[in-house]
Amino acid sequence: MHQTSPPTRRDRKKQQTRQAIGEAAMRLFLDRGFDAVTIADVAREADVAVQTVFNHFPTKEDLFFQERDAYVSLPSTAVRTRRHETESVAQALAHGYLRLLADYHVAGLLGHGVEYQRTLDASPALRGRELELRQEREHLLAAALAEEPPPLGEGLRPNLMAAFASAVDRVLDTEIRRRLLAGEPAEQVQAAVEPMVTELFSVAEAACRNTS
Known part of the structure; x- marks a missing residue:
């Protein structure tokens, strides 16, 4: 070894x-x-x-998005390295999102989320770079999903599931920012969001599998 x-x-x-x-x-x-x-x-x-x-x-821009490589590759890596017998795609994506959220909290970044987002929103250059990173992340996830067995890995489903996952990410990120702006402690925000993460990714996978 x-x-x-x-x-x-x-x-x-x-x-x-x-x-x-x-x-x-x-x-x-x-x-x-x-x-x-x-x-x-x-x-x-x-x-x-x-x-x-x-x-x-x-x-x-790399100085602002310092962990870009881990961020971009996280969903596709989570799908490829999951336990296929016991873990669904939705569960792998949820676990990946929650790991990233926990890492941000441990590093103290979640508590600075409001200032971070305000800084990002105020810069056209950063907003453009963020969009590029999200698109790169989505493309890598679609490529990983294309390796899945049917029905999720066939036709347009890999691209559709990757787009759904990106939408879930944005919805969750927006909810976290809303709660932080409202003054909720980081620990409380993390606990409140956890059940939403699992539910939303599960809904996305079910919708994709049921698409003809």
């Missing part, structure tokens, strides 16, 4: 630098707004060279 080598001191240093840059950028973005912050501002805040910022984050 192949074993992954433990991270070296150099690897740990690179990760620490990346994290410091990411945290510095997010502080500035939430305080000043995305469009008002430059890469040079981020470099000064993180006490690194401008080129070091670019080494870790090729674009300014």
Whole structure:
């Protein structure tokens, strides 16, 4: 069995630098707004060279969407790695969404969701990049679903189910933002949304399977 080598001191240093840059950028973005912050501002805040910022984050938008790779690949990975005998597509997607929500909460990001969304909404560049990421996510999920047995994996159903899943994501994200804006604590929001996640993905899968 192949074993992954433990991270070296150099690897740990690179990760620490990346994290410091990411945290510095997010502080500035939430305080000043995305469009008002430059890469040079981020470099000064993180006490690194401008080129070091670019080494870790090729674009300014990448500094805002720091976990883009995990976000984009999560639904398709959840479907491909699920336990086929005991876990439906809907359950895999729900578990994936809830894992991401829990990760945000543990990292303290859920509590900053309101400021994060306001910053995103105020920037046309960020809104455009968010749409691109959602589309990329949907395409990857459709490709994973096309590998499923009938009926879900045949005809237009993979694309339809991926579109349904994207719609569920947006509905849930909007509900989370609404609750946070209303002043609900992050823990309460997370608990309230959990049953909705399972129900909505199940409804989406049932509708897709029943489509002729």
